[in-house]
Amino acid sequence: MSLPQDTAASTAAAPDSTSSSKSKPTNVRWKLFLLLLVLVSVNYIDRGSISVALPIIQKEFNIGPELVGLLLSAFFWTYALMQVPVGWLIDRFGPRKVVTASCIGWGAATAASGMAGGFIPMLIARMGIGITEAGVMPSGGKLNALWMHSKERGRGATILDAGAPLGAGVGGIFITWLISTMGGWRMAFVTAGILTVLLGLAIWWYVRDNPRDHKAVNGAEAEYIEASHRAEDAEAEAQGVTSTRRGLLPYLKFRSFWAMCLGWFGFNGVFYGLLTWGPLYLSQAKHFNLNTIGWSTFVIFGAGFVGEILGGSLADKLRAKGHDTNKVMRSLLGLSSLVVTLGLVGVTVVADPITAVVLLSVVLFFLRWVGLFWAVPATLGGRANAGVLGGAMNLSGNIAGMITPIIVGFIVGATGGYTWALLYFVASAIVMGISVLVLDYSKRLAV
Template identity: 35%
Template sequence: MYNNNKASSVRWLIAGLMWTAIAINYIDRVVLSAAAPIISKEFALNTAEMGLIMSAFFWSYALLQLPAGWLADRFGQKLTLGGAVLWWSVATAMTGLANGFNSLFALRVGLGVGEAAAYPSNAGIASRWFPDKERATVAGIFDSGSKFGGAVAMPLIVWLIALVGWKMTFVLSGSIGIVWALVWFAFYKNDPEQHSGVNEAELRHIREGQRRKEGTGDKPTLRWYHLLRYRNVWAMCLGFFFINYNSYFFITWLPTYLVKERGMDLISMGFVAALPLLLAMLVEVFAGWLSDRIYRQGRWSLTRIRKTFLVVGLLMASCIGFAAFAESSWLAIVLLCIAKSGTTVAATQVWAMPGDIAPRGMTSMLAGLQNTVSNMGGVVGPIITGFIVAATNSFVPALLFSAGLIVVAILNYLFLLGEVEPIKEQSENPLIEPALNR
């Protein structure tokens, strides 16, 4: 480390790499969706077979969150995140060599295996590289990459397919992640003490601002399933499940809703469907910064800040129910933009809390557990919405049901979530003892 009175800013360069990893993550997810009509025709795949291929990613992605979190805590995020991006990028590039159902299915599973490590690793990086008062900001930054990737991916990929064909599009998309992985391995260190670019002022800023300091190789203080004994863990998992149920509407059913329920043409729909994601990206970064600013002022406790931003964000997200009754299409769009932005306000706190609450050496593991449960909401949400729309021939009941789950999420964070503080491992019955971590 070099000496300098002014703190260096290496941690923010790392935050930029975290953001880029998530953006690439989401871009690589949607390449198959954009190419699906061409691929299904070329390989004579029916709708059911294409559905199985597309779902293969989500199951491997959701089920491997917890193992990925364990690996990140045990061996460090440099190896885990870098290896994960390299893995899923190679799987993406190799999809251009697929020759039928079996190879497409296997490569899609491989994509989910690699991408499973992204969010748990980023949560662990935030706990090691950032002081507590910057944790929501960096959470907002890296998670906003998903909105950027989701918004720009479809038009970008469609343009590439028209320009160079679907096979070369997969190769080019995968190549971006391979380059990112090489940069990551060259630049990132698991701990700020190990990085030559971090001066003493930045290191002091990071370490003196952390209630609990983590380092490479810290052994987990609990087995992963012991986390389920704590009510705060249940609150984190259940709340994020309901949030993701709501969020996945915007990347699955929103285009259909705009065309069938609001009568938009495809060109208008493509533009409008990107609006909630792009707006949410900006709101998320601002919300993370604002919550950390309030925390630095020292007037509110961390618990009050986390709960306030969660509840305010979810109240915004409940606007999805009001959109169902909007007579004007543009009013409905405004309400949907507010709703999506609300989920990202909540997400800044959701992704900060693993670092706030996890026992030593278990931040990525707790983030993986939380994301496992939340992605089940992403899996069942589009299915339930589809059944409701099919049964009622309207999106109104589906949007109201989604808003109802948001109300449940608010109650969950208000009453099940207790004090936001590191888990006290010595408790024998932490689920019912109100004096301990809740």
């Protein structure tokens, strides 16, 4: 019987196991995921920068809410369409190459967006950012499968995904500061793009596709990770499932695959709706100025960052105590879906702007628990197929990102307010809630 590709490569490179067992394991995997946290944070600073600057850009380009929705959604068209192809590339060539190319490419596209002379050039630049950013999250999901012990993947997933609310929160203040410092949004975007390119070089320097290939990883840490991989492969093989690369089509017949995709679709219907339209909602419905928008965005999405880190730690601790994986995941994510739904309903009926910010902070705190979904592709498909399944999941989520800004734009344009837009977010939260309760988080799919 031949060993799976990842296991075979690890075994071939393995140092003497006796010496490995005597040394204390290093913690390079956690340092790598902290770097990925920074990467995803910068990712969301760049993709959300247009939302913060939009009140200025809207006036400069003289565009109405319908075209604003089109501009906000342009990123998601190309980003969503690239997810499955880039997931295949990750499984084929490894996450290190893909994520580095992604980072350098989107930095260049962000800088180019600062030079846009009107609506059409900005639309094209935003589509370019979508293409180049596509490899980041599926690469992170693949690295979670390759680098993390099975008992740590909840924290790995949420550390990775927590960059989204952190970047959205910090981005509001950072981009506002850059606009003020640089004398306008254009140089702010160019500067952000240059910094992103430099981060891409750091990613190439530090990230490796296999723990054994990283100079700072000792034998004990590598063996700790690989022992978990062997146990997973043995359990899957006992169920008649192997760790070979299979692509996407065999998974389409499973309920859990579609629950994963629809759960991420509902999640992003809420998150991307608030990310893209949140600043304008605060500006137009609550009459906040640019500075207040920046700080409010920081509070709202900062709450999401804290919630995501705590949610991942709580899930791993409960599973480490022996609680059933399905009970842990369905209980935590079911609770988060309920609170998100009720919180969004509350936002639709409160008039006080401070209360609205508090409620949105609560919504983001619990919404981001669903970042645990970035551990699901590795569970359902194993390490060999984590990239393509992560790409499929992110495709479904970013279909929501593609249509939500447009739908909200037409709702706001037609009604002159945000109540029905918030109710659209409520519907998305309900889809998310149903999906997280029917997904089986405990076993690899038998393809």
